[in-house]
Amino acid sequence: MTMTTRTHRTPGPSPRAAPRLGLVLFACCLGQFMNVLDASVVNVALPVISDDLGFDPHNLQLVNNAYTVVVCGFLLLGGRLADLFGQRRIFLGGVGLFTLASLVGGAADSPTTLILARALQGLGAAVMAPATLTVLGTTFTEPAARAKAFGWWSAVSGTAGAVGVLAGGVITQWFSWRWILLINVPIGLALCALVGWAVPETRRPGIRRRLDLPGAVTVTLGLMAVVYGTSESPGHGWSSGHVLGPMFAGAVLLGTFLVIQAKFAPEPLVPLGVFRNRSVAAANLVAFFGIAALFSTFYFFTLMLQQVLGYSPLRTGLSYLPLSVGIALGGWGIARFVPRTGPRPVLLAGLALSAVGLLWLSRLAVGAGYVSDVLAPEILLGLGMGAVLNATTNAATAGLPPEQAGLASGLLNTTRQLGSAAGLVTLAALSAARIDSEAAAGTPHAAALASGYGLALTGAGLCALAGLAAALWVPARERPRD
Structure with missing residues (x-):
């Protein structure tokens, strides 16, 4: 008979909370769905928003960038808040702020109001997103149940962007x-009620509620500056002061943050020793490249369908259904294998499938058919990325104590947001340069667009291959000793 001791047992849900595990999982998945959905749902509506509110074309990108910049900046802080002040309390605060900002944005009568509302949405999402992972990590402590929970969360994360x-x-x-x-x-109102009723609180008696304020300020402002500078590159060019100024300031702030964490913070926001955990470090590297590939694809694949193949917004959305289903099946269906094989084989297989799908999609040209040219690579990409999202989440939280669950989830979500921002703007610059070159050579407009977007999808495929190389660093699963 196996013996366990109370002193080393990982805290799980109380007996009162145990019957509500399904509701806890649903609440976390719904919160993450709202977060990821709002990063992509606005894209198709941007032209209509511009006409209705009278946006300057050069400022229209701020509708998305205000959300992305704030999310990236506050994710680490949001993850730590859940560790220090309780996961349910912080989860509720994030959902409440996100819901209020959505109401303000939906009623906006000017560009300024909408941009501010999107920034507040980003702040709510930055608090809510790491809390969802923290809740799952501290509630589902048995390996198989934890893998299934992360599988559902990962499937929702991937499909929400396509949905x-x-x-x-x-x-x-x-x-x-x-x-x-x-x-x-x-x-959001329904989710607040569900979180308040079903999600257990995890304020641990031995943890002092002390926040590393200098670290929080420097990392938040540093990440926001870097992401803002990166987001300005398509309009101003990489050598512009609009880009180099914020990125230099961000680099200085992030360097200051690292010094604070290493030398001065009595209770650092990010204990740098966490990166000695090889699984955590490698998983975040994989997440950076994997999300750079996936979320760049959402943007360029949408443009390819609408501007090259002539799809309407509705038909474009319907064309994403196989990708959404593939991500769901890849993320949920693979969950049962992760505890047996470890995350590394799943990551390698998923990134290989994703790379093949992306390089296949990059060959799309004017006149391509959906069934003959789009459907198969779309399914490969969905299955591959669903598996990657699942296994990355498992690897990024492996081997850490429960009190660092929020830290791990904040790191992972920050890495994902940085990957999506860096991948998108870099590939957008390459795509724009190719389109201009093709147009100058006299190539027909639609063919020039296909060439530029195809180059971007090729770049996304190379990001997937870079993630595959990083996945080789993920530790192999140790076989139990006899």
Whole structure:
């Protein structure tokens, strides 16, 4: 008979909370769905928003960038808050702020109001997203149940981005762009009630509620500056002061943050020793390249379908259904294998499938058929990325004590956001240069666009291959000794 001791047992849910595990999982998945959905749902509606509110074309990108910059900046702080002040309390605060910001954004009557609302949405998401992973990591402590929970969370994370394109097209075409934000209000209110009733609190008696304020300020401002500078590159060029100034300031702030963490912080926001955990370090590297590939694809694949193949917003959204289903099947279906094999084989297989799908999609040209040219690589990409999202989440939280669950989830979500921002703007610059070159050579407009977007999808495929190389560093699963 196996003996266990109370002193070393990982805290799990209380007996009162145990019957509610399904509701806890649903709440975490719904919170993550809202977060990821709002990063992509606005894309299809941007032209309509511009006409309705009178946006300057050069400022329209701020509708998305305000959300992305704030999310990236505050994710680490949001993850640590859940560790220090309780996962349920912080989860509720994030959902409440996100819901309120959605109401303000949906009722906006000027560009400034909408941009500020999107920034507040980003702050709510930065608090909510790491809390969802923290709750799962501390509630589902048995390996098989933990893998299944992370599988559902990962499947939702991946499919939400693709569903966002579909939802944006449907809502914009049939209703009003305002409902892509207002729909969050009833969902957010229901989620608040669910979190308050089903999610257990995890304030641990031995932990002092002391926040590393200098570290929080420097890392938040540093990440925001880097992401903002990167987001300005498509409009101003990499050598512009609009790009180099914020990126230099961000680098200085992040360097200061590392010094604070290493030398001065009595309770650092990010204990640098966490990166001595090889699984955590490697998983975050994989996440950076994997998400750079996936979320760049959402942008360029949408443009390819609409501007090269001539799809309407609604048809574009419907075309994403196989990708969404593939991500769901890859993320959920692979969960049962991760405890047996460890995350590394799953990551290698998933990234290889993703790379093949992306390089295949990069060959799309004017006149390509959906069934003959799009469907198969789309399914390969979905299955591969679903597996990658699942296994990365497992690897990034492996071997850490429960009190660092929020830290690990904040790191992972920050890495993902940085990967999506860096991948998108880099590939956008390459794509724009190719399109300009093709146009100068007299190539027809649609063919020039296909060439530029195809180059971007090739770059996304190379990001997947870079992630595959990083996955080789993930520790192999240790076989139990006899």
